[in-house]
Structure formats: C-alpha cells, structure tokens
Amino acid sequence: MTRYLIRRLLAAIPTLLGVSVVVFLFIHLIPGDPVRAMTRDNAPEEAVQKIRERLGLTRPLHEQYMIFMLGNDTAARLRYEVARLTGNPIPVPVVTQPFRGIARGDFGNSLVTGNAIVSELSTRLPATMELALAAVLFAILIGVPMGILAAIKRGTLVDTGSMLVALTGVSMPIYWLGLMGIMLFAVTLHWVPSGSRLGVDIALDRTTNFYLLDSIISGNWVALGDALRHLILPALVLGTVPMGVFARMTRSSMLEALNQDYVRTARAKGLRQSAVILRHTLKNALLPVVTVIGLETGYLFSGAVLTESIFGWPGLGRWLYQSIIYRDYTVIQGATLVIAVIFVFANLLVDFSYALIDPRIRYT
Amino acid sequence: MTASTPAVADVFSHKQSSLWTDALRRLRHSSSAKVGMSLVALLLSIALLVPVVMPYDPRTDSDLSSRLKPPSRVHPFGTDDLGRDVLRRVLHASRVSLRIGLISVTIALLFGSTLGLTCGFLGGATDIIAMRIIDIMLAFPATLLAIGIVAARGPGLNNAMLAIGIVQIPAYARLARSVAISVREREYITAAQCVGASKMRQLTRHVFPNSLSPIIVQSTLSIASAILEAAALGFLGLGAQPPIPEWGAMLADGYKFLTIGAWWVLLFPGVMIMLTVLGFNLLGDGLRDALDPSLKT
Numbered sequence: 001m002t003r004y005l006i007r008r009l010l011a012a013i014p015t016l017l018g019v020s021v022v023v024f025l026f027i028h029l030i031p032g033d034p035v036r037a038m039t040r041d042n043a044p045e046e047a048v049q050k051i052r053e054r055l056g057l058t059r060p061l062h063e064q065y066m067i068f069m070l071g072n073d074t075a076a077r078l079r080y081e082v083a084r085l086t087g088n089p090i091p092v093p094v095v096t097q098p099f100r101g102i103a104r105g106d107f108g109n110s111l112v113t114g115n116a117i118v119s120e121l122s123t124r125l126p127a128t129m130e131l132a133l134a135a136v137l138f139a140i141l142i143g144v145p146m147g148i149l150a151a152i153k154r155g156t157l158v159d160t161g162s163m164l165v166a167l168t169g170v171s172m173p174i175y176w177l178g179l180m181g182i183m184l185f186a187v188t189l190h191w192v193p194s195g196s197r198l199g200v201d202i203a204l205d206r207t208t209n210f211y212l213l214d215s216i217i218s219g220n221w222v223a224l225g226d227a228l229r230h231l232i233l234p235a236l237v238l239g240t241v242p243m244g245v246f247a248r249m250t251r252s253s254m255l256e257a258l259n260q261d262y263v264r265t266a267r268a269k270g271l272r273q274s275a276v277i278l279r280h281t282l283k284n285a286l287l288p289v290v291t292v293i294g295l296e297t298g299y300l301f302s303g304a305v306l307t308e309s310i311f312g313w314p315g316l317g318r319w320l321y322q323s324i325i326y327r328d329y330t331v332i333q334g335a336t337l338v339i340a341v342i343f344v345f346a347n348l349l350v351d352f353s354y355a356l357i358d359p360r361i362r363y364t
Numbered sequence: 365m366t367a368s369t370p371a372v373a374d375v376f377s378h379k380q381s382s383l384w385t386d387a388l389r390r391l392r393h394s395s396s397a398k399v400g401m402s403l404v405a406l407l408l409s410i411a412l413l414v415p416v417v418m419p420y421d422p423r424t425d426s427d428l429s430s431r432l433k434p435p436s437r438v439h440p441f442g443t444d445d446l447g448r449d450v451l452r453r454v455l456h457a458s459r460v461s462l463r464i465g466l467i468s469v470t471i472a473l474l475f476g477s478t479l480g481l482t483c484g485f486l487g488g489a490t491d492i493i494a495m496r497i498i499d500i501m502l503a504f505p506a507t508l509l510a511i512g513i514v515a516a517r518g519p520g521l522n523n524a525m526l527a528i529g530i531v532q533i534p535a536y537a538r539l540a541r542s543v544a545i546s547v548r549e550r551e552y553i554t555a556a557q558c559v560g561a562s563k564m565r566q567l568t569r570h571v572f573p574n575s576l577s578p579i580i581v582q583s584t585l586s587i588a589s590a591i592l593e594a595a596a597l598g599f600l601g602l603g604a605q606p607p608i609p610e611w612g613a614m615l616a617d618g619y620k621f622l623t624i625g626a627w628w629v630l631l632f633p634g635v636m637i638m639l640t641v642l643g644f645n646l647l648g649d650g651l652r653d654a655l656d657p658s659l660k661t
Contacts, residue, residue: 014496015496015499015500015503018496018497018499018500018503019500019503019504021500022500022504026512026516029513029516029517167642167645167646167649168638168642170645171588171592171638171641171642171645172638172641173592173595173596173599173612173615173634173637173638173641175596175599175612175615176615176630176633176634176637176638177634179615179618179619179622179630179634180630180631180634182622183622183625183627183630187622187623187625188625298504298505298506299505301505301508302505302506302507302508303507305507305508305511305600306507306596306599306600309600310619320508320511321511321600324511324512324515325601327515332512332515336504336508336512339504339505339508340503340504343503343504343505344503
C-alpha cells in the first residue's frame with residue numbers, strides 16, 4: 001500500500017510542475033503587452049516600465065520562472081553563484097523587496113489592492129471549501145440513493161422519474177437556477193437570505209474561517225443557524241449538477257453489479273434483498289461513483305465562480321472572477337494555481353480511496 | 365450436397381444489417397432519444413426559420429416607452445429593460461448558441477481526435493509527451509480554463525468559441541487515443557500491415573472509420589456542455605457582446621431586475637438553455653445506447 005501511495009505521489013510531481021509552467025505562462029499569453037492591457041491607454045511609459053520591472057517582466061523567461069517558483073532572493077543568489085563559477089563574478093546582489101516564490105508558499109501581492117495573496121487566500125479558500133463540501137454532501141445524499149432506487153426499480157416509473165430529474169440536473173445552467181432560487185426563496189418567500197455568508201449583525205470568532213466549524217467551536221448557536229441559512233441555497237444550487245451525475249453513475253454501476261454472478265449466489269443463498277443490495281452490490285458499485293465524486297471537484301470550483309458571483313459569496317471563485325475583470329494577474333495566477341493543485345490532489349485522494357475499497361488495485 | 369445449396373444462398377441473400385442500420389433501429393426504439401431528437405429538431409428549425417418568419421435587427425430594437433413589460437398578447441414573453449421583445453431575442457439567440465456549440469465542438473473534434481488517434485496508433489515518445497500535456501490541461505477545471513483563455517484574449521463571441529473548443533480538446537484526445545489503442549490490435553489492422561499499407565493509410569482508412577461511433581457520441585454530449593459553457597461565459601460578460609442576443613448575456617441583463625420581480629427576463633432564456641442542453645444530452649445518451657449497446661445504462 002505504501003509503495004502504491006508513493007508511486008502515485010511521485011507521478012503527480014510532473015503534472016504539478018506542468019501546472020506551474022502553464023500558470024506562469026498565462027501572463028505571456030496575453031496578446032500585446034500585458035502591462036499595457038492592465039493600465040489605461042494614456043498611462044505614462046515610465047509608470048508602465050516600473051510595473052514591468054516590479055513584475056520582473058524585463059528579465060529573461062527562464063529567470064522569470066525561477067523567480068516565480070523559488071523567489072527573487074534564490075534567483076539572485078543562483079545568478080551570483082553561476083557568475084562566480086564561470087569566472088565572471090558579479091557584485092553580491094541586494095534584494096530590497098523579497099519575494100519567496102510559490103514553492104515556498106509566497107504568492108506575492110495583489111496588483112490592485114496590494115494585499116498579500118496568501119492572507120486573502122486564508123479567508124477565501126475556507127469559504128469556497130465550506131460551500132463545495134456542503135454541495136457535495138447534498139449531491140451524495142440525494143444522488144446516490146436516487147441512483148440505487150432507480151437501479152432496483154429498473155424500468156418502472158420510479159426509474160424513469162429519477163433519471164429525468166438527474167438528467168435535468170445535469171442540463172441545468174446553475175447561474176439561472178441560482179437566480180430563480182433567489183427570486184423565489186429570498187425575494188418572494190423570505191425563507192433564506194439572498195447572499196453573503198453571515199448576517200451583518202451576527203458576531204463570530206473566526207479561527208478556521210469555516211463559519212459552521214467556528215460557530216460550533218465557540219458554541220455560538222445563533223451564528224450557526226444564520227450561517228446555515230446563508231449556506232443552504234448556494235449549496236443546493238452548486239450541488240444540482242453533481243447530484244445528477246452521481247445519480248446516473250450510481251444507477252449504471254449498480255445495474256452492472258446486480259448482473260454479476262456473486263449477486264446471484266447471494267440471492268441463491270437466500271439472503272434478504274437489503275443484505276444483497278447493501279453488502280454485495282453497493283460496495284462493488286461504489287468504485288466508479290468514487291471516481292466521479294473526485295472528478296466533480298473540478299466542476300465544483302468552476303461552478304463556484306458562478307454560484308459565488310450570484311450569491312455574493314466571498315470565496316475563491318468570486319475573487320478569481322473579479323481579478324479577471326480587473327486584470328489582477330498575480331491574483332489570477334495564485335488562485336488558479338491553488339485550484340489546480342487542489343484538483344490534482346483530489347484526484348490523488350480518489351486513487352488512494354480506490355486502493356482502500358479495492359485491494360486488487362494496490363497490486364497492479 | 366445439392367440440398368445445402370439453397371440454404372447457403374439464403375444466407376448470402378439475407379440482407380445484412382450494418383452497425384449504422386442497427387443503430388438507427390435501436391435509436392428509433394429509444395424513447396429518450398426520440399424526445400432528444402425532437403427537442404434538437406425543434407431548436408434547429410427555430411434557428412433556421414426565425415430570420416425568415418421573425419426578422420430582427422438587435423441595433424434598432426429598443427423601445428424605451430415599453431420597458432420591462434410583463435408577458436402580454438403583444439409581447440408573449442414580455443419586454444426587457446430597453447423595451448425589447450424577449451420572445452424575439454430568445455428565438456434569435458438560439459442561432460448564436462447553436463453556432464457556438466457547433467463551431468467549438470468542431471475545433472475540439474478536429475484537434476482532439478487527430479491528436480488522440482495519432483498518439484494511440486503510433487504510441488512511443490509522441491504519445492507520452494502529448495498525453496502529459498493533456499494531463500496538465502485536465503488539471504484545470506474546464507470553465508475556469510475557458511474563462512482564463514477569454515480573459516487573456518479579450519471578451520467576445522469568437523474568443524469564447526475558441527476557448528470552449530480548446531478546453532474540450534483533452535476529452536476528445538483521451539477518448540480517441542483509448543479507442544485507437546484497442547483498434548490497432550484488431551486483425552484487420554494486422555491484415556492491412558501484411559498487405560503493405562502505409563501507417564497513414566492504416567490510420568485514415570482503418571483506424572479512423574472504426575473509431576467513429578464513440579467520437580460521435582462524445583460530440584453530441586459535448587455540444588450540450590459547449591452551449592452551457594458559452595452561456596456561462598455570456599453570463600459573466602465574457603461571451604457575446606451587446607446588442608447580440610445570447611441567452612447567457614440576457615440572463616446577466618435580467619439579473620439587475622431580480623428584486624423588482626421582473627421574472628420574465630430571467631425565466632425564458634434560462635428555460636431555453638435548459639431545454640437545448642437537455643435535448644442534446646438525451647440525444648447523446650440515446651446515440652450511445654444505440655451505437656454501443658455494451659455501454660447501455
């Protein structure tokens with residue numbers, strides 16, 4: 001098992017490096033001069049040049065990547081060492097504005113607000129993760145039983161109805177569903193708030209920035225109730241598409257498992273239907289469902305851009321979207337990188353859970 | 365011996381059914397495929413006929429005296445904030461959405477399938493390098509990657525189509541590669557090699573035609589996701605630009621009037637997106653069941 005885990009972890013390294021190259025190159029894909037694209041047309045050339053220098057865009061590409069990854073201090077030190085070893089010594093470099101590089105957890109500062117990206121991430125990432133986890137929980141709790149039921153009742157009205165609901169879920173433009181939800185449940189019925197994470201009059205000690213967790217830790221039940229009321233509608237909206245995907249996948253995977261010989265044997269032994277389904281079929285049908293749950297992580301982050309924009313949810317998706325609008329390239333790079341890394345690790349987790357569910361995989 | 369002759373003749377005279385006739389027969393018996401086909405046919409008819417039946421110029425359509433009017437006999441879907449007829453705009457937007465769907469899927473299909481088939485068939489270093497690049501592309505969530513590409517190149521319909529096409533390339537490449545790997549082991553490929561067919565000929569005459577059915581299914585399903593993504597880009601203001609009627613952009617316009625209860629500006633474009641995507645998804649599911657019964661769900 002350990003060897004399998006190490007092998008999978010090592011295989012993720014080239015992908016992560018590739019991701020860092022793509023994110024780094026993003027700024028260079030912009031047609032023309034990225035700094036000119038960021039500033040107004042009439043910005044003086046000296047100011048534009050200053051920004052270019054601050055972003056390190058005047059240096060050679062490989063050096064820019066090194067700075068991006070390892071920081072300007074390491075890059076300067078390497079330049080100094082290379083010059084010394086090749087017999088053309090240069091003065092000891094002095095780094096006035098140290099940047100530690102993304103490999104050391106420094107994403108730099110926002111070009112628009114000047115805030116450190118890491119500190120912004122520490123509040124925004126928990127917001128998105130709380131929303132995404134709630135959405136996935138809803139999708140699993142509704143989608144998986146719906147798929148099981150449809151498979152058991154194959155060919156009946158229950159099957160057709162569930163699959164129609166699932167396919168409609170998959171075909172749903174979630175931003176539209178969100179808007180209709182706000183109109184019905186917030187504007188007309190006043191059951192839930194229309195946006196944000198917590199009411200302005202609610203006090204909460206924020207230690208983890210997962211508001212549900214924070215309110216439980218501090219025993220603040222008023223805040224817990226309010227955070228839940230704020231969370232429910234965006235989570236349902238974001239979870240609609242995964243719910244449909246899980247239901248369809250569970251059904252097809254259950255149908256395949258139900259046709260296997262071991263299920264017939266279990267039935268022949270005289271086992272109750274519930275034991276056949278829960279102990280023999282479901283466990284074997286779970287593997288493809290787990291894969292899909294992992295793959296949906298990517299969707300959840302894409303969906304978060306739209307859901308967070310509609311519900312004014314102060315998370316990573318909305319921040320990324322705003323940064324795109326304001327052409328805040330360092331934030332775009334930082335946020336995209338974090339999302340891509342989470343996506344790669346979510347797929348690694350899926351691989352590990354495979355190995356836990358199906359021992360055969362560890363030995364292949 | 366003579367007695368068996370008619371039986372042999374019978375066997376040869378029996379009309380052989382090809383994959384495609386079989387598929388068509390199965391497709392006709394699938395109720396979900398029929399619903400999907402009807403929805404797609406309806407949408408295609410709307411897109412083709414609407415310029416003739418209901419001509420429309422988005423630049424001269426505003427009528428500020430009838431802003432945000434609820435549905436009535438004159439305006440069955442109501443009017444928007446510039447007094448424009450929502451029905452007319454919703455119907456004309458079907459042309460834009462279909463165009464985005466078809467063009468972006470064509471981009472993905474051409475590049476992705478060619479790359480996947482070639483890599484799968486040839487194998488070796490080309491395959492390893494190309495698939496690593498595809499892995500890296502897959503590490504970015506599709507919509508985010510599309511948003512990033514449009515953000516880099518500037519908002520607009522053409523860039524949106526290009527972005528959606530690019531983000532769909534990995535799915536086609538992976539699919540075509542896996543199909544090509546299984547096809548290259550078949551006897552007819554060995555036979556083609558034995559008679560001295562060149563790699564190019566094997567690829568174009570044997571591997572490609574025999575890999576078509578999963579690629580067709582993927583295309584139908586990805587038109588649905590392309591339309592959804594295009595509408596999402598439009599909603600974020602990165603797709604079609606005003607005054608071009610596009611469902612996502614119409615929703616973004618209507619968003620501002622949510623609190624005053626102007627439900628009609630939001631309801632109809634959304635329903636159109638959902639029905640279109642549902643139609644292509646149902647058709648794709650039906651085609652998958654018809655072309656590859658082993659995948660039947």
